[in-house]
Amino acid sequence: MERKIYETYAPEETFSLGVQMGQKAKPGQVYTLVGDLGVGKTVFTQGVAKGLGIKEPVSSPTFTIVQEYHEGRLPFYHFDVYRIGDVEEMDEIGYEDYFYADGVCMIEWADLIREILPSEAIRITLEKDLEKGCDYRRITVEASGSEAGKDEKL
Ligand code: ADP
Ligand code: MG
Numbered sequence: 001m002e003r004k005i006y007e008t009y010a011p012e013e014t015f016s017l018g019v020q021m022g023q024k025a026k027p028g029q030v031y032t033l034v035g036d037l038g039v040g041k042t043v044f045t046q047g048v049a050k051g052l053g054i055k056e057p058v059s060s061p062t063f064t065i066v067q068e069y070h071e072g073r074l075p076f077y078h079f080d081v082y083r084i085g086d087v088e089e090m091d092e093i094g095y096e097d098y099f100y101a102d103g104v105c106m107i108e109w110a111d112l113i114r115e116i117l118p119s120e121a122i123r124i125t126l127e128k129d130l131e132k133g134c135d136y137r138r139i140t141v142e143a144s145g146s147e148a149g150k151d152e153k154l
Contacts, residue, residue, distance in 0.1 A: 006139040014040045015047040022051020027102040032110030035126030041108045075103030082109045120145030
C-alpha cells in the first residue's frame with residue numbers, strides 16, 4: 001500500500017491539492033473520499049474538477065446521487081452518497097457504468113457503500129485536528145490494488 005500524507009491550513013490549499021490530482025487523473029480512476037461533514041470533501045472535489053478543466057461550478061449533488069460533468073478533459077462523475085438508504089440505490093443508477101468506464105469518479109462518503117467500491121481506487125481520508133487550528137486538515141491519500149506502486153499516481 002502506497003500512502004502520502006498532506007497537511008493543509010486553508011481551504012485554498014485543499015483546493016489546489018485537488019487541482020493537482022485532477023490534472024494527473026487518468027481515465028477510469030476512482031477516488032473515494034472519507035471524512036466528517038465540513039471537513040473539505042467538496043472543496044477537494046471542486047479542485048479536482050478545476051484540474052480536469054471543468055468551469056461549471058461544482059457543488060454536492062443534493063437531489064441525485066451523482067452529478068455528471070462533460071466539459072473537461074475527461075468525464076467527471078461526482079457522487080455524494082451521504083443520504084443513501086441502501087446500496088441498492090447504487091444499482092438503480094447503474095453505478096457500474098460509472099465506476100468501470102473511462103471517466104473519473106469522485107465519491108463523497110464512500111465508506112457508506114464500502115461493499116461495492118472497486119478494489120482499485122485512490123482512497124482519500126480527510127481529518128481535522130483542532131489542536132492545530134480550525135482550518136487545519138490532514139489529508140491521507142492511499143492507492144490500493146494495482147494502482148499502488150504506479151508512478152505519479154498520488
Ligand atoms: P464536506 O464536503 O466534507 O462536508 P465542504 O468541503 O463542503 O465539506 O466544507 C468544508 C468547509 O471547511 C468549508 O467551509 C471550508 O471553507 C472550510 N475549511 C477550512 N479549512 C479548510 C481546509 N484546510 N481545507 C478544506 N476546507 C476547509
Ligand atoms: Mg460535501
